Amino acid sequence: MNTPHTTPCLTAHGLTVELGGGRAGRLVLKGLDLAIGAGRWISIVGPNGAGKSTLLRALAGLLPYQGQVRLLGRSLTDWPHKERARTLAWLAQGGASDMGADDLTVRDVAMLGRLPHQGWIAPPSPADHAAVEAALRQTHAWDWRDRPFGALSGGERQRVLLARLLAVQAQVLLMDEPLANLDPPHQADWLALVRELVAQGRTVVSVLHELNVALHADELIILAEGGLRHQGSATAASTHRALEAVFEHRISVQALTAWYRPNGMPGWVVLPRWQAAHPNVVNVCSTGADSGAHI
Numbered sequence: 001m002n003t004p005h006t007t008p009c010l011t012a013h014g015l016t017v018e019l020g021g022g023r024a025g026r027l028v029l030k031g032l033d034l035a036i037g038a039g040r041w042i043s044i045v046g047p048n049g050a051g052k053s054t055l056l057r058a059l060a061g062l063l064p065y066q067g068q069v070r071l072l073g074r075s076l077t078d079w080p081h082k083e084r085a086r087t088l089a090w091l092a093q094g095g096a097s098d099m100g101a102d103d104l105t106v107r108d109v110a111m112l113g114r115l116p117h118q119g120w121i122a123p124p125s126p127a128d129h130a131a132v133e134a135a136l137r138q139t140h141a142w143d144w145r146d147r148p149f150g151a152l153s154g155g156e157r158q159r160v161l162l163a164r165l166l167a168v169q170a171q172v173l174l175m176d177e178p179l180a181n182l183d184p185p186h187q188a189d190w191l192a193l194v195r196e197l198v199a200q201g202r203t204v205v206s207v208l209h210e211l212n213v214a215l216h217a218d219e220l221i222i223l224a225e226g227g228l229r230h231q232g233s234a235t236a237a238s239t240h241r242a243l244e245a246v247f248e249h250r251i252s253v254q255a256l257t258a259w260y261r262p263n264g265m266p267g268w269v270v271l272p273r274w275q276a277a278h279p280n281v282v283n284v285c286s287t288g289a290d291s292g293a294h295i
């Protein structure tokens, strides 16, 4: 097991998940050991079918599993349901088109994030309304607060669901493909948001296919075929090599030249292998002669 740099916030030991049941049952996670430090951003990456979503769902306690999962040192199964829901928030994959919320307004969908804070049949408190407004403003969805959720585009829905996650004000945030359907400016907003959450001491675990975004994380967890292939710093050469290996060397992690790295920016970019193998400079500039990334 890799030791995180901070106190573990989420740990798994011998985490095993079988899905399907009966003869059709498949061993999807095969005895994973991992630890996620508090106040860190971890990205889970790997090929299709590797078990990334299953891992995230198991860490959220949404699936039956064998082995041990601990949240803040306490077994997931020992947490009272509401307390756990206030501590650990979850963003599902796929814009939750199946959640039956199409007739709810955007504001009502975001308010669902406040359920763990509310008593039975109690109306939302001023604190609930304030949390929802802040979350919808953070994802630039406040202007549509009275629109039906079902009338929104895929990317707009994703921003509302992100607001619902933020409205929980949880210590630990698990997000499955949070960038799905988001346009590039809103992907950049998401990155800034994650940095802000982590600066506040919160822990973010995201499943990402966008490797160039994933490389901004503190650490990567790399999965393949239900096994943990690597956990390590997103800046470590060993992590980059593990990433290339798990994608069968069809991608390559390349360092950016120093002049292309303003302070705080990571210095790597993921390219298709054929492009990285080009002997000359790779130019990704959009304007002018010499504003590209020299690799």
Ligand SMILES: Nc1ncnc2c1ncn2[C@@H]1O[C@H](COP(=O)(O)OP(=O)(O)OP(=O)(O)O)[C@@H](O)[C@H]1O
Pocket: 019, 020, 021, 024, 025, 026, 028, 046, 047, 048, 049, 050, 051, 052, 053, 054, 055
């Ligand atoms: N209900 C199920 N019954 C049997 N197998 C399942 C079930 N759900 C998922 N699987 C299988 O489990 C494996 C892992 O699925 P999972 O969704 O966790 O992968 P993933 O890494 O998130 O994939 P992707 O990148 O494609 O989203 C896949 O091979 C999938 O076919």
